[in-house]
Amino acid sequence: MTDPSNPDAPNELVDSLSLIQRYRRLSLGVKILLFMVLGIVAGILAGERAEVVQPLGDLFIRLLMMGVIPLVFFNLLAGITSLTDPRSLGRVGAKIVAYYLTTTVAALTLGLTAMHILKPGNGMQLREKVDAEFGQVPDVADVFIELIPRNIFESFASGQVAQVVVFAIFLGLATLFLPEEPRGVLRRAFGALAEVLRKLVGIVLYFAPIGIGALAAATVGRYGAAIFGPLALFIVGIWAAQAVMVVVYMTLLVTFTRRSPLEFLTKTAPLYATTAATCSSLASLAVSLDIAERRLHLPRSIYSFTLPLGAQLNKDGTSIMLAGVLLFTAQAAGVDFSLASQVTIVLIGLVLSEGSGGIPGGGLVIALIFVQAFNLPLEIAALVGGIYRLIDMSSTTINCMGDLVGTVIVAHSERGKAVTPAVAS
Numbered sequence: 001m002t003d004p005s006n007p008d009a010p011n012e013l014v015d016s017l018s019l020i021q022r023y024r025r026l027s028l029g030v031k032i033l034l035f036m037v038l039g040i041v042a043g044i045l046a047g048e049r050a051e052v053v054q055p056l057g058d059l060f061i062r063l064l065m066m067g068v069i070p071l072v073f074f075n076l077l078a079g080i081t082s083l084t085d086p087r088s089l090g091r092v093g094a095k096i097v098a099y100y101l102t103t104t105v106a107a108l109t110l111g112l113t114a115m116h117i118l119k120p121g122n123g124m125q126l127r128e129k130v131d132a133e134f135g136q137v138p139d140v141a142d143v144f145i146e147l148i149p150r151n152i153f154e155s156f157a158s159g160q161v162a163q164v165v166v167f168a169i170f171l172g173l174a175t176l177f178l179p180e181e182p183r184g185v186l187r188r189a190f191g192a193l194a195e196v197l198r199k200l201v202g203i204v205l206y207f208a209p210i211g212i213g214a215l216a217a218a219t220v221g222r223y224g225a226a227i228f229g230p231l232a233l234f235i236v237g238i239w240a241a242q243a244v245m246v247v248v249y250m251t252l253l254v255t256f257t258r259r260s261p262l263e264f265l266t267k268t269a270p271l272y273a274t275t276a277a278t279c280s281s282l283a284s285l286a287v288s289l290d291i292a293e294r295r296l297h298l299p300r301s302i303y304s305f306t307l308p309l310g311a312q313l314n315k316d317g318t319s320i321m322l323a324g325v326l327l328f329t330a331q332a333a334g335v336d337f338s339l340a341s342q343v344t345i346v347l348i349g350l351v352l353s354e355g356s357g358g359i360p361g362g363g364l365v366i367a368l369i370f371v372q373a374f375n376l377p378l379e380i381a382a383l384v385g386g387i388y389r390l391i392d393m394s395s396t397t398i399n400c401m402g403d404l405v406g407t408v409i410v411a412h413s414e415r416g417k418a419v420t421p422a423v424a425s
Contacts, residue, residue, distance in 0.1 A: 035213030043220025050221030053214040060211020063204045064365055071197040073168050078194040080172030081187040096306045099406040100314040107245055107316035108346045111323030114241040120233035121331025165351055212385040234328050238391050241320045242398050249405045257412040267295040268404055275396040281311045284400050302411040310403030315353045317398025318363040321391055322349050325367040325384055329376045363395055364388050
């Protein structure tokens with residue numbers, strides 16, 4: 001019943017409910033950005049007292065890391081076992097995998113180069129002295145040896161993601177050699193487990209606005225407003241590197257197929273609206289498949305193999321971001337990587353990028369693992385979460401554009417040749 005002494009109360013209640021409903025309709029990226037702004041304001045006003053909310057941010061990071069290793073493991077298994085049999089990794093498979101590996105190395109190199117030129121992390125040097133073991137990078141030979149796990153359960157328990165990825169690849173290939181019935185059972189099981197883990201990460205990301213807002217408040221309170229310029233410079237560096245990656249794609253397209261870049265971009269334009277809206281390579285896969293058939297008129301036997309594989313394994317836009325976040329964090333921590341060390345960074349980034357989830361925010365999860373692998377401060381890398389939507393839109397677009405360019409190149413090279421039968425997408 002309306003209180004006659006306060007006739008405006010119902011209207012205030014309606015306005016309050018309206019605000020809540022409007023907030024619920026916002027996308028996750030907008031919510032994160034909103035809470036980050038609130039956190040920044042709180043950090044400026046409260047100063048070092050804002051560090052009281054640091055545990056909320058630490059809790060969010062721990063929840064995020066909780067599901068990431070099984071997500072990477074089952075996501076890779078689901079992708080590999082979606083192939084029909086080992087013969088699917090024949091001539092077409094060799095070509096597309098070579099393309100994916102080459103462009104991913106180029107993307108990681110571009111990300112490192114952009115950060116080297118702009119040096120955004122130098123503007124937010126940590127006050128604390130960084131421990132001597134921070135930023136230590138193993139030799140390249142050691143990296144290859146350590147990729148093979150002695151005990152896979154120990155690898156899971158200790159968070160050795162690269163070893164988990166290698167084990168997943170071997171297990172996935174072994175599954176392809178099984179008879180059809182057990183292979184089908186395992187394929188469905190791996191797919192279902194990958195799906196439930198993507199849901200788990202999605203639930204954790206529901207708390208991302210509060211966690212990242214708390215991290216923003218604590219970090220701004222501790223380090224001051226000097227971080228704003230560096231974050232803006234970081235975004236510019238990532239976007240610039242991704243723009244160069246588009247030029248690389250168009251150069252490869254012209255070189256190997258003589259197709260017009262303008263015609264290609266025009267025909268594939270609907271995909272980029274989807275990638276920007278969903279920030280998910282997997283969610284955009286249906287649009288990629290449709291464009292490959294109806295607009296680019298590519299053979300189904302080619303694109304039904306290369307595009308699902310690319311959605312799982314090829315992450316050039318994400319790779320640029322991974323390298324950028326790592327070097328940005330290292331610069332903030334005052335850690336210098338030698339040229340040899342950066343070769344190792346590219347190799348490890350190549351392995352980790354293959355295991356990124358293909359879901360909104362999945363690249364940020366892998367970026368935190370990448371930073372953790374080099375013992376660098378996670379709180380600096382986590383700040384990128386506040387502006388991650390801006391990066392994720394372009395990263396997903398580059399990921400999916402790279403898949404289509406590779407598919408066009410392979411299809412052109414296979415004209416007139418017998419092709420492996422199509423696999424179900």
